[in-house]
Amino acid sequence: MNKPFKTSRFFTFEDHESNARGYCRSFEKVFVKAKGSSVWDEEGNRYIDFLSCCGALNYGHNDEHMKAGLIDHISRDGIASGLDLYTDVKRDFIDAFYRLVLAPRNLDYKLQFTGPTGANAVEAALKLARKVTKRTNVITFTNGFHGVTSGALAATGNRYNRMAPSIPLTGVTRLPYDGYMGDGISAADLYVKMLEDPSGGIDPPAAVIFETVQGEGGLNIASAGWCQRIVAAAHRAGALVIVDDIQAGCGRTGTFFSFETLGFTPDIVTLSKSLSGFGLPMSLVLIAPEYDVWSPAEHNGTFRGNSHAFVTARIALEKYWGGSGFEEAIAVKAEIVTNALTETARNLPQARLKGRGLMQGLDVGTRALASAISKRCFDQRLIIETAGPYDEVIKVLCPLTIEVDQLEEGLGIVRNAALELSGELSFA
Template identity: 50%
Template sequence: MTDVFARLESEVRGYCRGWPAVFTTARGSHMTAEDGRTYLDFFAGAGTLNYGHNNPLLKQRLMEYLAGDSIVHSLDMYTAAKRTFLERFEEIVLKPRGLDYKVQFPGPAGNHSVEAALKLARKYTGRETVVSFTNAFHGMTLGALAVTGNSMKRTGAGVPLGHGVAMPYDNYLDGRTPDFLLFETMLDDSGSGLDKPAAVIVETVQGEGGINAATAEWLRGLSDLCRRHDILLIVDDVQMGCGRTGAFFSFEEAGIVPDIVCLSKSLSGYGLPFAITLMRRDLDVWEPGEHNGTFRGFNPAFVTAVGALEEYWTDPGMEQQTLAKGRLVERGLDEIALLNAGAVETVRGRGLAWGLVMRDPELAPRVCAEAFERGLLMETSGPEGEVVKLLPPLTTSEADLSRGLEIIAASVSAVRDAVTV
């Protein structure tokens, strides 16, 4: 029964329109609807469930914590759960990577992390402008929307979105100009109209923008530009962090060290709301309470986050497995693209974030609809919704990945054949 959703829930609802099922249970890489049908999940809560649904290793820790009447809500008070998270995050994530960041708990979602990063950069530098990139997505609140590229999302703000300037992302101009030619020229020209930015914010892989993966060389060039011009570098790792591209942070492959990092989504490891903003130690110029929120300290998320770190990040196994699985997915998608060259333009991605770019944007949602009918959940992305987007849990078995690729192949073929009839 879905009548109640149409009658009472706002028209803003989205994912349910493409997946008209009422889900009841989930485990690992599978979700089950109330009619008993089970679906393979290549969506993973938009990258929130890197370790799968109801991961048993994390669920046990959560149940024990709640059963003990432990602290759930605490704003920014000191709690034992928060202390353990900070200690383990430093020991398992920061120190091995030589990172000396302070940790801010800005609120429960990725946009809270981004808003804190933008405010901090402006406060520290005394400047207002933030540079973002074409096809960027950083969240739906006003500050985050101002550095987001999608026109439909920006229009929804209802007010002017200022103090943001967009520059070309890696390969946006198909290699026709050198990297950062426009950006650096405008920075060096006092007549360009570009005020010196407080910061640059970037995704190393643009998820909502269409799985556009920046090269390590481009990211290093951006980091060097920011350093030479005294501009803070913010990496938005909300969707691509926590191992999505292989390493814990998506920027590790490029060998750069951002000034500020935004993390959320799979940080809790269990789908619980949790976000942090990491900042270079000297950037921590906040006054007490200057940036706050009611749900800054959701202690159950601290517990499951520690579980994820201890179970998956104390050795290189998770990173190695993700990269190996990513190669399997890439090979499968390349084969699909080759067999359907008239419908598929290209394949792109990193780790376990992949996109199948359709030549006709109208084909991508049709492929996802066909896949749903065959028992696979996927979404579209890109400025015209032209990309079939794959974000399977990192814990998905190779057998399930292969099964999902078979469904995608059948779905693409079905859509291609329907178009050519």
């Protein structure tokens, strides 16, 4: 029987796309074009983008140099997908990554291309740590988010995500993240005590995995002191340290890696999201050479050789990471965000600033207020999401390349929405 014809702009999605869709429910427009830090809907309205595809577009939409390089590669019939075959564009990316990222930071890692998502990288990292140590337990932390495939989901704290699979999510021990217990209670003390006490109830861990800034968990930040104690105790216990830099990496916190200023070096790092520079699927596991114990093809994936992503990723590194200028520009913009959000928080008694770099936000106290602010901002043509265990945090995740005037315009929209709504509505 034929379905009745519908005229809604969204009926194709509503009728035929799975209920799993999420962001379109909050930002209900059909988008057709994007450039820099702006996106346009099919009615011609321009929106400032403070979402950046959840951090996958740190360099903005449709960077001209990356676009030109990709078009050139395609026009000369360059390899599109190459599994793990040797290709010229993969070689060029690896050379650029070592020259522009690893060597200047005195880091030495082997590169494993897992493709195409961050969760793939996390699964590989966890599997490798278990292979190296011949242990199964992994220590994870409250409010951590590492993906929604089974292994990554086991390491994720969010109850909503964890309820979905209806299968046991095992092999992890969850402990409090830095600051989780509140003032006066050291989460690091608890971690060290339980890990090193033979009756603490923690099985010897294969790895400890954490984000230095918890993107989905509410922009909680780990202090250098906490990180150093976590890492030292993990190594004393014979465990590997994995930093999930999928959202916080590629410059989001001000340096290429989020851990650069925290006084430790991970054994394994996972990268994805903005790694390709252009929003193309690409993920990477960085492995300390002594732990690269994989057998050939022991962990693989069909799309691990996305050559289009290698092209744009190499151009992104050469354009933005060849000197210190990009980091300095991020620092200037991060200060603008900090100052603007601090000013807004002064007028919201329950609000507090969270995050660092260009990964900041405001905890406004309730899901209701945060959601209302996000909706009011969207009505004013700013795309901004919420985060945190209760979606109580307004999250600024603009492109790192955003122009200062557009950044200030967007922050002004956030400020006005927050102040108007705090006066108009009462939230429990």
